[in-house]
């Protein structure tokens with residue numbers, strides 16, 4: 001089984017390895033087609049779909065997986081949000097969303113001013129490349145759910161939908 005993941009981000013690639021330990025997993029630097037910091041559920045979901053479709057084009061007979069992080073708002077609260085998409089070799093598309101947690105007013109303000117979450121988290125924690133490791137979700141859940149854990153859950157939701165083939169587009 002060949003899988004192309006539309007990212008070199010270690011948290012994302014490890015999440016796919018966790019679900020598919022025996023697969024041949026490759027990474028590709030594909031375009032998400034959305035802003036580097038998506039700011040709504042539809043935009044974040046579209047980024048995941050675009051990455052999955054572009055990844056599937058990289059190899060013959062492969063699955064494409066796209067994982068995208070973003071933020072979304074409910075009333076005046078800003079949340080981390082996450083989406084994933086999987087395209088099968090026969091071009092069936094499955095989507096799933098991941099965990100969301102609220103962000104503090106200060107972080108939300110920096111995000112709405114145009115800063116990327118990865119950058120804000122680096123300033124906050126002084127940890128480089130936190131987005132490839134525990135991520136914001138790992139920091140704000142006191143390490144109970146890392147970015148890899150969260151994306152692993154999303155990949156399970158994606159892979160599990162293939163069996164009954166009910167919700168594909």
Ligand SMILES: O=P(O)(O)OP(=O)(O)OP(=O)(O)OC[C@H]1O[C@@H](n2cnc3c(O)ncnc32)[C@H](O)[C@@H]1O
Pocket residue numbers: 006007008009012036037038067068069070080116117118119121130131132134135136137138147
């Ligand atoms: O190389 P890619 O795959 O793009 O990996 P990325 O870490 O940039 O991940 P996304 O593009 O999916 O994330 C969109 C933005 O949200 C940020 N982000 C999302 N979740 C995060 C987290 O848990 N920790 C830190 N930054 C996060 C990230 O830095 C981006 O600015």
Ligand SMILES: [Mg+2]
Pocket residue numbers: 036
């Ligand atoms: Mg990115």
